[in-house]
Amino acid sequence: MKSGQAWRPGMKDTQPVPRQRNHIRKPTWIIILVSLVCVFLVCAYVYPPQNSPACYVFSSNGCKALQKWHPPSPARELTDDEIASRVVIRDILNMPPVVSRRPKIAFLFLTPGPLPFEKLWDKFFQGHEDRFTVYVHASKDKPVHFSRYFINREIRSDKVEWGKISMVDAERRLLANALKDPFNQHFVLLSDSCIPLRDFDFVYNYLMYTNVSFIDCFEDPGVHGSGRYSEHMLPEVEKKIFRKGSQWFTMKRQHAIIVMADSLYYTKFRDYCRPGMEKGRNCYSDEHYLPTFFHMLDPSGISNWSVTHVDWSEGKWHPRSYRAQDISFELMRNITSVTESVHVTSEEVKRTRLTPCIWKGRRRVCYLFGRKFLPETLDILLQLFPKYTSI
Ligand SMILES: *[C@@H]1O[C@H](CO)[C@@H](O)[C@H](O)[C@H]1NC(C)=O
Ligand SMILES: *[C@@H]1O[C@H](CO)[C@@H](O)[C@H](O)[C@H]1NC(C)=O
Numbered sequence: 588m589k590s591g592q593a594w595r596p597g598m599k600d601t602q603p604v605p606r607q608r609n610h611i612r613k614p615t616w617i618i619i620l621v622s623l624v625c626v627f628l629v630c631a632y633v634y635p636p637q638n639s640p641a642c643y644v645f646s647s648n649g650c651k652a653l654q655k656w657h658p659p660s661p662a663r664e665l666t667d668d669e670i671a672s673r674v675v676i677r678d679i680l681n682m683p684p685v686v687s688r689r690p691k692i693a694f695l696f697l698t699p700g701p702l703p704f705e706k707l708w709d710k711f712f713q714g715h716e717d718r719f720t721v722y723v724h725a726s727k728d729k730p731v732h733f734s735r736y737f738i739n740r741e742i743r744s745d746k747v748e749w750g751k752i753s754m755v756d757a758e759r760r761l762l763a764n765a766l767k768d769p770f771n772q773h774f775v776l777l778s779d780s781c782i783p784l785r786d787f788d789f790v791y792n793y794l795m796y797t798n799v800s801f802i803d804c805f806e807d808p809g810v811h812g813s814g815r816y817s818e819h820m821l822p823e824v825e826k827k828i829f830r831k832g833s834q835w836f837t838m839k840r841q842h843a844i845i846v847m848a849d850s851l852y853y854t855k856f857r858d859y860c861r862p863g864m865e866k867g868r869n870c871y872s873d874e875h876y877l878p879t880f881f882h883m884l885d886p887s888g889i890s891n892w893s894v895t896h897v898d899w900s901e902g903k904w905h906p907r908s909y910r911a912q913d914i915s916f917e918l919m920r921n922i923t924s925v926t927e928s929v930h931v932t933s934e935e936v937k938r939t940r941l942t943p944c945i946w947k948g949r950r951r952v953c954y955l956f957g958r959k960f961l962p963e964t965l966d967i968l969l970q971l972f973p974k975y976t977s978i
């Protein structure tokens with residue numbers, strides 16, 4: 588806006604306005620203006636605009652171009668481990684994806700025991716046998732299965748403690764097992780309370796025909812965001828790049844491989860982002876490791892929202908759990924028609940940020956799966972299933 592005002596007197600000058608007591612002659616005005624513009628451009632080059640107000644001055648393309656000249660590497664000198672880590676990750680990301688003739692989606696179920704929605708998933712998978720694989724990490728009790736798609740699909744598991752690094756370990760174990768099959772091209776993490784919101788074809792096309800991973804990521808300056816950061820993570824993880832997000836991801840194969848390849852950032856989070864780290868402060872790696880990792884290393888390769896819906900609108904410590912009496916066609920229609928993602932920060936005055944869900948340049952629905960459905964909702968969901976997924 589400032590630059591717009593600065594131009595106006597210059598433009599007026601070109602009109603034959605009678606000059607009154609103006610001691611500065613025209614050429615001087617032009618020289619001052621040109622110098623100001625030059626200084627402005629040099630500043631913009633040296634300090635590229637990072638956030639939107641400055642971006643309005645340039646076109647959005649101008650902003651992108653400026654960011655390209657300044658790749659997101661820290662200004663300090665990288666450590667040996669960081670250099671090693673970054674060359675490996677850069678080369679994996681620059682490799683063209685392997686084109687396989689029958690690409691599949693790996694559905695990774697992270698559960699303490701039985702999967703109450705197996706019957707629903709069975710309906711979802713039916714008829715698409717050559718386009719998916721199921722993996723189950725049951726950390727407490729070995730489930731008894733009802734669906735042929737789940738029988739003998741358990742991987743070797745280990746104990747998982749809520750909020751601890753063992754949660755991330757289980758996610759990595761699922762990814763590693765699923766990566767063994769070269770036909771798996773996209774990886775979806777799901778819990779025992781998750782249900783499908785769409786039919787198989789919709790989910791398959793949504794995930795396969797884009798090259799981003801749907802990993803949730805946002806900046807929360809509040810106590811449950813940056814407030815969990817510990818300076819022990821320096822120098823590799825700076826506070827300003829520390830991010831938060833729901834753990835329920837979908838990931839393309841390249842991204843799953845860089846998660847396998849990472850030990851540097853994983854170790855930082857394992858050691859310094861855990862419950863009870865410092866007096867009265869908790870950090871949960873499953874909510875911070877992957878969002879921060881991808882924000883640092885491939886920010887434009889992730890969607891920044893999770894395709895797994897959950898309802899935080901009650902503002903409690905835990906999201907809403909859907910009971911049988913809550914389920915109706917109208918509720919399902921409401922959830923499946925959402926086209927903007929919601930992020931709420933945890934500052935004293937909470938801020939809510941709505942972001943349109945953009946899929947291949949177009950605004951689309953955000954969610955493919957839903958979470959925190961109690962087992963008692965199974966029957967009514969089975970009744971509604973083929974109808975609500977095709978809204
Ligand atoms: C996700 O956010 C990062 C910056 O925070 C941005 O660079 C990137 O373009 C975003 N991803 C998409 C798909 O918009
Ligand atoms: C995604 O694919 C398109 C072509 O389909 C390409 O132009 C774009 O650079 C790719 N983006 C990433 C992050 O790989």
Ligand SMILES: *[C@@H]1O[C@H](CO)[C@@H](O)[C@H](O)[C@H]1NC(C)=O
Pocket residue numbers: 915917918921
């Ligand atoms: C669905 O959305 C409408 C409009 O936002 C709202 O009035 C209604 O209460 C919602 N219904 C359910 C069951 O959530």
